[in-house]
Amino acid sequence: MKEYRCSCGRGPGDDGVEIHSSYSLWGYIKLGLVGITAMPREITFYCSSCRQSFARTSDKKTIAEFSR
Ligand SMILES: [Zn+2]
Numbered sequence: 001m002k003e004y005r006c007s008c009g010r011g012p013g014d015d016g017v018e019i020h021s022s023y024s025l026w027g028y029i030k031l032g033l034v035g036i037t038a039m040p041r042e043i044t045f046y047c048s049s050c051r052q053s054f055a056r057t058s059d060k061k062t063i064a065e066f067s068r
Contacts, residue, residue, distance in 0.1 A: 006047040006050055007050050007054070008050040010047050012066060016048050017045055017046065017048070018046045019045060019046075019067060022041055022042045023038055023040055027039070039067070042056060042063075043063050043067055
C-alpha cells in the first residue's frame with residue numbers, strides 16, 4: 001500500500017483516523033438479511049482532526065487489513 005498521509009500527517013491506522021466502508025448492494029444484502037460479515041467494496045480513510053478524506057482504496061488486501 002502506498003503511504004497515504006493527510007495534511008496534518010496522520011496515516012491509516014493512526015489515532016483519529018476513521019475508516020469508512022462502502023459496500024456493494026450485495027454486501028448490504030448479506031449484512032442485513034443473512035448476517036454474514038461482508039467485505040467492503042471500498043474503504044475511505046478520514047482524518048477527524050483535519051476533517052479530510054485523504055485516501056480511498058478498493059484493494060482487497062488493504063481492505064482486509066483495515067476493516068475489522
Ligand atoms: Zn489530518
